[in-house]
Amino acid sequence: MTLQVQLRKKLEPFELEVDFECKPGVTALFGRSGCGKTSLIEQIAGLMAPDSGRIQVDDRVLFDSTTATNVAVRKRRIGYVFQDARLFPHLSVANNLRYGEWLTPKTERYVSSANVLELLALGPLLQRRPATLSGGERQRVAIGRALLCSPRILLMDEPLSALDGARKRDIIPYLERLRDEMRIPIVYVSHALEEVARLADTVVLLHDGQQQAVGSPQTVLTRLDLRAHTGRYEASSIVPATVQSHQPEFAVSILQTSAGRLIAAQLDRPVGSNVRLRLRARDISITKQPVQHSSVRNQLRGVIVDIAEEEGAFAEVLLELPDNTRLLVRVARINLKVLQLSIGDSAFASIKTAALDRASVL
Amino acid sequence: MLQLSPQDWQALHLSLKVAAWSTAITLPIALLLSMALANRRYVGRNLLNALVHLPLVLPPVVTGYGLLITFGRHGTVGSWLADTFGLVLAFQWTGAVLAASVMSLPLMVRPIVLSLEASDARLHKAAATLGASPLIIFLTVTLPMAAPGLIAAIVLGFAKSLGEFGATVTFVASIPGETRTLPSAIYTQLQIPGAENTVLQLALLSVVLSIVALLLAEWLGARLNRRVHGQ
Missing domain, CATH: 3.40.50.300 (P-loop containing nucleotide triphosphate hydrolases)
Incomplete structure (x- = not known):
């Protein structure tokens, strides 16, 4: 219908x-x-x-x-x-x-x-x-x-x-x-x-x-040009994921997204269930190359589709993942220049496991 | 204690009969008139409203006279009723019912109009989205929620009919066993020297009847209010 x-x-x-x-x-x-x-x-x-x-x-x-x-x-x-x-x-x-x-x-x-x-x-x-x-x-x-x-x-x-x-x-x-x-x-x-x-x-x-x-x-609520209308919601993105497994010995859950695996603090959802994660822009960092030997192992690859630079120290970068999910990333404006990030570049988003817990599951 | 003569009992019985008929006949008319008056604005609404309320402000003797020249044996409506249906109202107990109806109509219309106007348009919209037609909405939402108003109207109408005197005595006089209701009987006894005791007894009877009616109304109203507002 x-x-x-x-x-x-x-x-x-x-x-x-x-x-x-x-x-x-x-x-x-x-x-x-x-x-x-x-x-x-x-x-x-x-x-x-x-x-x-x-x-x-x-x-x-x-x-x-x-x-x-x-x-x-x-x-x-x-x-x-x-x-x-x-x-x-x-x-x-x-x-x-x-x-x-x-x-x-x-x-x-x-x-x-x-x-x-x-x-x-x-x-x-x-x-x-x-x-x-x-x-x-x-x-x-x-x-x-x-x-x-x-x-x-x-x-x-x-x-x-x-x-x-x-x-x-x-x-x-x-x-x-x-x-x-x-x-x-x-x-x-x-x-x-x-x-x-x-x-x-x-x-x-x-x-x-x-x-x-x-x-x-995922697309409408993260569009930078619509921020004036979506309101004072803390800048964040919504990423769909599936619970792949739980590892009780480390108290973590492994989640599968279209752009790769995520390790989250253990969730109370059964294996196989679909969840929506809310990821805050300030919990995500961005790099042009995959990072190695870091404690942050959650890395998702995408393409930069928009950059909003305003007055002040920070800018927001919108990274599109393979399933068209968009990740909003908050970076220091100075780092945009240093890393030479621009629209069309491919980049990696890193998310700390500490930022992925029960509270991030909508 | 009350010591009533057979004539007094007759007056009481007649009063109750007239009041019951008058209330039963007036209720549907009052409901229709209330629906025409509540929440509406149209040309002639104020005139209709004034006509309904006229008996409330007119001297009852004028209303009675009006009934006499309209519904009397030679009145326009009266002669037609007599020729067509063989129904004679003047100087009959049925005439007392008509007089009581006309006099109690404004008292019955008022509480019904108020309860219909208090009816919640938001609930009507909800009912419409559930598939209800205007008639169904009226029967299943408006009317049950107006029940306390209807009860108030019934009690007021019954009490008014029981006590109606001026228009009744003008239209149908005070014929023992036919049109001598409780108020007419009291008035008649008052004219007779030495009948103070009978007058007192009949007056007490009226007071008791009125108190019972009011208590019943109060109890029913509270019960219905609880039902309508769902505690």
């Missing part, structure tokens, strides 16, 4: 203008508060009409200004998880969950309630009332309720923003399972880079209603 969105809408004080496509998996709409993210998904859901454009799921047109098509919200079959959950306070959790399922024609149902209860661990909550649930439980019920409509698309509007840090960590694994087990496009609105880096397969970066970039989180 594919969602295609191309629309314009005049909002105060800017115009929303986007054109992107969502495949099964998580597409994050990322940008600062007030950049038009919520208005955008309300238009996808049909709660607000665009001024012009076209929204379609596969070949079913939901909105088209040229043919005056505007399918009613209730007929779009798009699940919507609101920021504030919006459970029906007069119904039990069980009846909240059943609400949408009951309104879905039997022939359209592909989600079983047993699956959803298991996926989101909702069994123990069924008899409760929404007012007695914690914030995290409420969001899980809201997600379950949306899924039980057997939606073709799932929209999530900052589902974690009302939760504190610990509750966020509790619910993220559920979202990961959702992403991996439901084969539908999920549009995930967020202004929290950590969530986007961890969950997204694709990032649509919005600024003042304008679509700045579309791509994998």
Whole structure:
């Protein structure tokens, strides 16, 4: 299933203008508060009409200004998880969950309630009332309720923003399972880079209603020219890796990336699992030749694709690895001159094992 | 203790019958009018609102007179009802029901309008994304959440109908066994020298009825509020 969105809408004080496509998996709409993210998904859901454009799921047109098509919200079959959950306070959790399922024609149902209860661990909550649930439980019920409509698309509007840090960590694994087990496009609105880096397969970066970039989180979040929009997140890169083995006698784990092996402090992930590593730019150094006889044995080879030099002591170098993953490296500006680093050069990134531990796994 | 004569019991029975019918008939009308008045702006809305509330501010005797010339045996609507359905309202207990309905309508509309207007549009949007049509949303979200308002309306309407006097006595007079409700009976007894004891007894009865109704309303309202807001 594919969602295609191309629309314009005049909002105060800017115009929303986007054109992107969502495949099964998580597409994050990322940008600062007030950049038009919520208005955008309300238009996808049909709660607000665009001024012009076209929204379609596969070949079913939901909105088209040229043919005056505007399918009613209730007929779009798009699940919507609101920021504030919006459970029906007069119904039990069980009846909240059943609400949408009951309104879905039997022939359209592909989600079983047993699956959803298991996926989101909702069994123990069924008899409760929404007012007695914690914030995290409420969001899980809201997600379950949306899924039980057997939606073709799932929209999530900052589902974690009302939760504190610990509750966020509790619910993220559920979202990961959702992403991996439901084969539908999920549009995930967020202004929290950590969530986007961890969950997204694709990032649509919005600024003042304008679509700045579309791509994998590895590329979009490390693009130096977009730093003004991605915000004050500490400069870092996201590198996908697979856990290859653990060496308990040294308390390390060996990870495989597209550009080579990494030795990390022992991780609590099983062998074979896929992880996303967050590598801080200041934990990485760069050399033109592979370094020998060093304690830093994590070395990844890549090509320099961008260099950002500003005032001050440091510059940032963007190194592209063979699978197009990009590593952001922070170096002293003086060393750029000494090493004569320039765009197009091939180079080696060195990462200390001390900088690779459980905290770097997203 | 209360020592009621058969006529007094008759008045009490008639009052309860009139109040029950009046409440049952007025509730759906009040609900429809409330839906037309809540959260809407259109030409004529203020006029409709004023008409509904008119009996609240008009002297009851004027309302009763209005009913008499409209629904009386020779009134336009009254003669049509009599010729078409054989339904005569003037000087009948059914006329007392009509008078009580008209007088209690504004009291029933107000709490329903307030509870409909307090209904959360955000929940309506959520229901729509789950596939609910406007009718389904009204039946499954708006109406259950307005239940405390509906209960308030029922209690107010019932109490008002039980105590209605001015419009009733003007429209249907005070005929023992037919239209002499509790307030009419009290008024009639007051005209008779030496009937102070009966008046006191009937007055006490009215007080007891009103207190029971209010307590019941309070209890039901609290229960429903808990259900609606889900504790």
